[in-house]
Amino acid sequence: MTLNILKNNFRLLAIGFVLAMGTLVLYLPVAHHDFISLDDNQYVTANPVVQAGLTWAGVKWAFTNIIASNWFPLTWLSHMLDCQLYGVNPAGHHLTNVFFHIANVLLLFAWLNRATGALWRSALVAALFAWHPLRVESVAWVAERKDVLSAFFWLLTLLAYTRYVKKPGATAYLLTLFLFACGLMSKPMVVTLPFVLLLADFWPLRRLTDDGGRTTDLKKLVVEKIPFFALTLAESCINFIAQKAGGATWSADALPLPVRLANALVSYVRYLSKTFWPTDLAIIYPYQNHWPLWFVLAAAILLLVWSATVILRARQNPFLFFGWFYFVGTLVPTIGLVQVGPQAMADRYSYLPSIGLFIVIVWGVNELLAAQPRGKEFALLASATALAACLVVTSFQLSHWQNSLKLFLHTVEVTTDNYTADAYLGSELETVGLNEAALTLFFESVRIAPTFPNGQWDLGLALLRQGRAAEASEHLGVAAKLVPTDPVIHCYYGKALAAAGKLDEAKAQYTEALRLKPDYTEAKKSLAAISAATHH
Numbered sequence: 219m220t221l222n223i224l225k226n227n228f229r230l231l232a233i234g235f236v237l238a239m240g241t242l243v244l245y246l247p248v249a250h251h252d253f254i255s256l257d258d259n260q261y262v263t264a265n266p267v268v269q270a271g272l273t274w275a276g277v278k279w280a281f282t283n284i285i286a287s288n289w290f291p292l293t294w295l296s297h298m299l300d301c302q303l304y305g306v307n308p309a310g311h312h313l314t315n316v317f318f319h320i321a322n323v324l325l326l327f328a329w330l331n332r333a334t335g336a337l338w339r340s341a342l343v344a345a346l347f348a349w350h351p352l353r354v355e356s357v358a359w360v361a362e363r364k365d366v367l368s369a370f371f372w373l374l375t376l377l378a379y380t381r382y383v384k385k386p387g388a389t390a391y392l393l394t395l396f397l398f399a400c401g402l403m404s405k406p407m408v409v410t411l412p413f414v415l416l417l418a419d420f421w422p423l424r425r426l427t428d429d430g431g432r433t434t435d436l437k438k439l440v441v442e443k444i445p446f447f448a449l450t451l452a453e454s455c456i457n458f459i460a461q462k463a464g465g466a467t468w469s470a471d472a473l474p475l476p477v478r479l480a481n482a483l484v485s486y487v488r489y490l491s492k493t494f495w496p497t498d499l500a501i502i503y504p505y506q507n508h509w510p511l512w513f514v515l516a517a518a519i520l521l522l523v524w525s526a527t528v529i530l531r532a533r534q535n536p537f538l539f540f541g542w543f544y545f546v547g548t549l550v551p552t553i554g555l556v557q558v559g560p561q562a563m564a565d566r567y568s569y570l571p572s573i574g575l576f577i578v579i580v581w582g583v584n585e586l587l588a589a590q591p592r593g594k595e596f597a598l599l600a601s602a603t604a605l606a607a608c609l610v611v612t613s614f615q616l617s618h619w620q621n622s623l624k625l626f627l628h629t630v631e632v633t634t635d636n637y638t639a640d641a642y643l644g645s646e647l648e649t650v651g652l653n654e655a656a657l658t659l660f661f662e663s664v665r666i667a668p669t670f671p672n673g674q675w676d677l678g679l680a681l682l683r684q685g686r687a688a689e690a691s692e693h694l695g696v697a698a699k700l701v702p703t704d705p706v707i708h709c710y711y712g713k714a715l716a717a718a719g720k721l722d723e724a725k726a727q728y729t730e731a732l733r734l735k736p737d738y739t740e741a742k743k744s745l746a747a748i749s750a751a752t753h754h
Contacts, residue, residue: 237324252308499632543574660680
């Protein structure tokens with residue numbers, strides 16, 4: 219008995235060591251990566267509150283303010299702690315993400331093994347989660363700390379809940395609720411976790427049937443989750459208000475419901491595709507307003523048929539039901555029914571949902587091969603091949619994240635009509651002196667999406683720097699109309715007008731900038747200069 223326990227413990231430690239060290243070696247190159255110009259400035263490099271480190275003022279700011287169109291105070295505190303420890307050296311910030319990812323891999327392995335007792339299948343799911351190329355965006359991007367941090371609390375919640383199920387008690391229940399609340403304060407996507415707990419009651423915890431196979435009281439299990447659903451409702455309300463106030467959500471006029479629904483259906487299939495064949499991965503996938511009708515219908519039929527299949531097979535293969543609806547359900551907040559941001563989908567959104575797919579794949583393949591004569595040998599070969607492929611492709615994908623220039627160059631190469639990536643790549647080319655190439659990209663961004671404010675702004679500034687004031691004023695004027703509450707845009711629109719000789723119009727723009735931001739020094743100086751010029 220003692221020998222068996224020691225042998226099992228050794229296996230657990232050995233598997234954990236391989237998972238941890240494999241993930242560390244794979245992601246160690248990020249220690250030499252730079253910050254990315256997209257969002258990393260908002261979260262760290264241009265955020266004085268975060269750079270001040272952990273202070274009482276910073277803690278109050280994190281909990282009482284809605285920043286980046288979201289409320290996730292624990293994420294802000296983690297960035298502050300990094301600045302306290304490493305300053306603005308990107309290596310430390312990147313490695314913190316890596317260590318959280320390693321912790322998540324080990325927690326996933328521990329939870330699955332504890333809940334199912336299937337050691338090697340749990341290890342394989344954890345390895346696929348650890349080394350799959352779709353994880354790169356969440357781990358290699360400092361601004362996506364919220365991904366790895368929220369997943370950390372998500373998996374701790376699942377572990378605590380499993381412990382509560384096996385040994386019920388108020389302490390275990392309250393610990394589970396507390397960890398769930400921490401997850402919500404790390405990223406709003408965690409709102410789906412109460413539904414996952416209900417799925418886990420079906421499988422792998424099997425609380426919906428007793429030892430004799432009789433159905434238990436479902437109502438009792440739902441009532442048990444009421445505090446969790448209450449926190450979900452509160453967080454959903456806060457998050458919707460935050461994103462609405464921050465201008466992150468798209469209106470029904472800009473993106474009608476049929477367009478959003480079509481994108482959601484297609485995106486589910488694209489996530490499946492990129493899980494099985496992870497090519498052309500990009501930081502931004504441009505939104506397409508017009509998917510071919512046949513493609514949307516095919517996606518809908520595929521999802522409906524597979525969903526019906528797993529429902530019909532729920533008793534025989536409960537892992538299919540759990541894994542599939544875990545994947546579908548956890549993607550709901552980010553699938554685009556309420557569109558936030560310009561992207562059609564994002565690799566980072568698959569960080570938690572992919573766990574469900576890996577469970578379907580690993581348990582499903584095991585079920586198929588169990589009765590085959592050489593099933594074990596084939597399963598071992600397939601597993602080794604899949605993991606080796608993941609390591610190679612992930613390492614290659616990671617190399618694109620060394621700096622912003624490489625990242626956006628790669629994104630433009632693997633996507634089409636990507637006006638957002640064109641604008642960001644143009645900005646990066648400007649920083650290395652390739653002004654004409656940058657200008658070409660800015661024009662392309664505006665051509666594809668005339669109502670994209672960043673493209674109009676970047677093009678206007680580039681033209682202004684080249685002395686083409688009249689053209690610059692046209693594009694900066696469009697940017698000012700698209701984002702009328704930005705004092706900086708109004709100020710530089712004024713500069714372009716002044717350079718083009720339209721002094722009265724320039725004066726009006728400086729005045730508007732000061733109305734929006736009374737202490738805006740640049741606008742004050744510009745207004746004073748133009749007033750002095752017109753007076754003389």
